Amino acid sequence: MDSSSGKLESSDKLLLAALHLIAEKGYNGVTTQEIATAAGLSEKTLFRHFGSKQKLLEAAFDRYHYAAEMKKLFAEKLVWDLEKDLLLVTTTYHEIMNRNRKMIQISLKEDEGQLPGFRERTQKHPQQLLEILTNYFIDMSSKGKIVTANPELHAFTFIMMHFGAFMNDLDSHKSYPGITLEPFVQESVRLFARALRP
Amino acid sequence: MDSSSGKLESSDKLLLAALHLIAEKGYNGVTTQEIATAAGLSEKTLFRHFGSKQKLLEAAFDRYHYAAEMKKLFAEKLVWDLEKDLLLVTTTYHEIMNRNRKMIQISLKEDEGQLPGFRERTQKHPQQLLEILTNYFIDMSSKGKIVTANPELHAFTFIMMHFGAFMNDLDSHKSYPGITLEPFVQESVRLFARALRP
DNA sequence: AGTATGTCAGTCAGTACTGACAGTCTATTT
DNA sequence: AAATAGACTGTCAGTACTGACTGACATACT
Numbered sequence: 001m002d003s004s005s006g007k008l009e010s011s012d013k014l015l016l017a018a019l020h021l022i023a024e025k026g027y028n029g030v031t032t033q034e035i036a037t038a039a040g041l042s043e044k045t046l047f048r049h050f051g052s053k054q055k056l057l058e059a060a061f062d063r064y065h066y067a068a069e070m071k072k073l074f075a076e077k078l079v080w081d082l083e084k085d086l087l088l089v090t091t092t093y094h095e096i097m098n099r100n101r102k103m104i105q106i107s108l109k110e111d112e113g114q115l116p117g118f119r120e121r122t123q124k125h126p127q128q129l130l131e132i133l134t135n136y137f138i139d140m141s142s143k144g145k146i147v148t149a150n151p152e153l154h155a156f157t158f159i160m161m162h163f164g165a166f167m168n169d170l171d172s173h174k175s176y177p178g179i180t181l182e183p184f185v186q187e188s189v190r191l192f193a194r195a196l197r198p
Numbered sequence: 199m200d201s202s203s204g205k206l207e208s209s210d211k212l213l214l215a216a217l218h219l220i221a222e223k224g225y226n227g228v229t230t231q232e233i234a235t236a237a238g239l240s241e242k243t244l245f246r247h248f249g250s251k252q253k254l255l256e257a258a259f260d261r262y263h264y265a266a267e268m269k270k271l272f273a274e275k276l277v278w279d280l281e282k283d284l285l286l287v288t289t290t291y292h293e294i295m296n297r298n299r300k301m302i303q304i305s306l307k308e309d310e311g312q313l314p315g316f317r318e319r320t321q322k323h324p325q326q327l328l329e330i331l332t333n334y335f336i337d338m339s340s341k342g343k344i345v346t347a348n349p350e351l352h353a354f355t356f357i358m359m360h361f362g363a364f365m366n367d368l369d370s371h372k373s374y375p376g377i378t379l380e381p382f383v384q385e386s387v388r389l390f391a392r393a394l395r396p
Numbered sequence: 397a398g399t400a401t402g403t404c405a406g407t408c409a410g411t412a413c414t415g416a417c418a419g420t421c422t423a424t425t426t
Numbered sequence: 427a428a429a430t431a432g433a434c435t436g437t438c439a440g441t442a443c444t445g446a447c448t449g450a451c452a453t454a455c456t
Contacts, residue, residue: 010434025309028226031411042436047413109307111223123373130374153385156377160386161355164362175321176328179354187351188358195393208400229445240402245447 011049013039015060022057023105032056057115061106065121066099070128078136082146083193089133090162090185096125097166105170126163130155137196146196154196161188209247211237213258220255221303230254255313259304263319264297268326276334280344281391287331288360288383294323295364303368324361328353335394344394352394359386 008016017039021030032053036043050056073092078085097104100122107118130152137151165184168175206214215237219228230251234241248254271290276283295302298320305316328350335349363382366373 026224026226026307028224029309032413033411043413044437045435048435051413053412109224111227126373150385153377153381154389156374156382157359157386157389160362160366160382161359162362163366164358164360167365168358168361175324176354179351183351184354184358187348188355191352191355191393192389194395195389197392230447231445241447242403243401246400249447251446 010039010041010045011059012063013041014046014049014056015063018056019060019064019102019106022060023102023109026109027053027057027106057106061103061115061118061121065103066096067121067124068096070096070125070132074132074136080140080143080145082140082196083189085136086158086189086192087185089129089136089158090189093129093159093162094166094181094185100125101170126159129159133158140196144198147198158192161192208237208239208243209257210261211239212244212247212254213261216254217258217262217300217304220258221300221307224307225251225255225304255304259301259313259316259319263301264294265319265322266294268294268323268330272330272334278338278341278343280338280394281387283334284356284387284390285383287327287334287356288387291327291357291360292364292379292383298323299368324357327357331356338394339396342396345396356390359390 014035018030018035021035021038024030032046033043035056036046039046046056050059070092074089077088103118104122107115107122110118112119133155134152137146137154140146141148141151162185165181165188169181212233216228216233219233219236222228230244231241233254234244237244244254248257268290272287275286301316302320305313305320308316310317331353332350335344335352338344339346339349360383363379363386367379
């Protein structure tokens with residue numbers, strides 16, 4: 001077990017393969033056979049490690065779900081300059097969403113029931129972010145730096161903008177060829193800053 | 199076959215049941231047995247009508263996919279008042295997305311391959327809308343009524359906002375309790391109008 | 397008579413999961 | 427150096443169940 005080498009352990013190979021395939025084809029759309037083969041292992045090994053297909057999925061979710069506290073990420077980084085702060089929020093948001101990309105794809109495809117408690121966890125970040133951003137807007141307006149109305153709705157609107165963009169990018173849906181994330185982020189922040197200008 | 203009565207024909211009952219169940223649990227998550235029972239019919243009848251589960255899904259998609267040309271919807275309704283027009287665009291957008299709600303849920307859950315050409319059709323509206331809105335912004339800025347920069351990115355940003363909100367509402371994910379669509383639509387339009395003010 | 401449906405029994409393929417046995421590799425002991 | 431033990435994996439054959447799909451026959455309604 002050389003855990004410091006580049007080689008992955010068998011169980012990790014299986015978890016990753018499961019994550020990829022289930023995100024792509026859905027839980028019922030993939031066979032244990034497929035997963036094992038994709039991991040370069042035998043089906044038997046899969047069952048020896050995880051006991052069942054369900055437990056494999058759960059283990060994969062546990063292992064690779066990224067769930068840091070957002071509050072800490074922002075607590076000391078905000079500089080109370082609207083555009084700069086929104087940019088920080090946005091890039092952090094997309095970073096976290098991308099880290100959890102596979103998990104999000106899976107919980108979109110599967111209905112609750114199959115995935116006990118999965119949805120809760122994928123919803124943790126969005127809710128935290130809404131709180132943080134709402135409070136930020138409240139503070140900013142009390143400093144007189146932005147308009148002072150509907151901070152929660154404004155935060156929600158801002159988040160939906162980027163949630164939409166993320167979802168659009170997911171699966172490479174490519175509904176909108178020629179538009180990439182980078183310029184969108186820039187311009188959307190600039191627009192939003194204009195909108196909130198007192 | 200009294201097609202004018204309130205009673206649905208058997209094939210329609212099956213199509214609707216299939217649409218509901220597949221949207222909820224995914225194609226592989228539902229059995230033909232379940233669908234037939236939900237429609238109040240026997241499994242045999244399902245196969246007599248559609249021959250196979252695949253063809254049932256395709257028929258459901260064909261029958262209930264709403265695909266009007268957006269251009270016609272707007273051609274005569276725009277009044278060249280930014281807020282009013284954006285409100286029209288938004289409500290029309292949400293109306294069409296909601297009409298196709300089930301179809302969108304299905305094409306999200308299933309990967310291409312299972313659904314030949316489905317994605318294309320669910321992407322038709324968004325693309326049309328981007329064109330229309332982009333052209334609208336170009337015209338508006340040449341009339342001097344809004345800022346004159348990045349019309350396509352602005353249109354994209356606006357659409358992503360509402361796409362995000364729609365996706366968030368889909369499946370009643372309810373990531374954000376206490377926030378409803380109506381006030382969001384109002385406020386987001388107002389915000390956007392402020393942002394584009396020259 | 398003709399059409400739509402239900403019932404029932406059954407076929408066939410796929411799939412999660414198991415048990416028995418054997419091979420390989422590593423570390424430790426002799 | 428050789429032998430041994432233990433952990434991990436592969437192969438293979440097989441079980442049990444599910445689920446799409448069929449055929450034969452009966453029933454009801456028009």
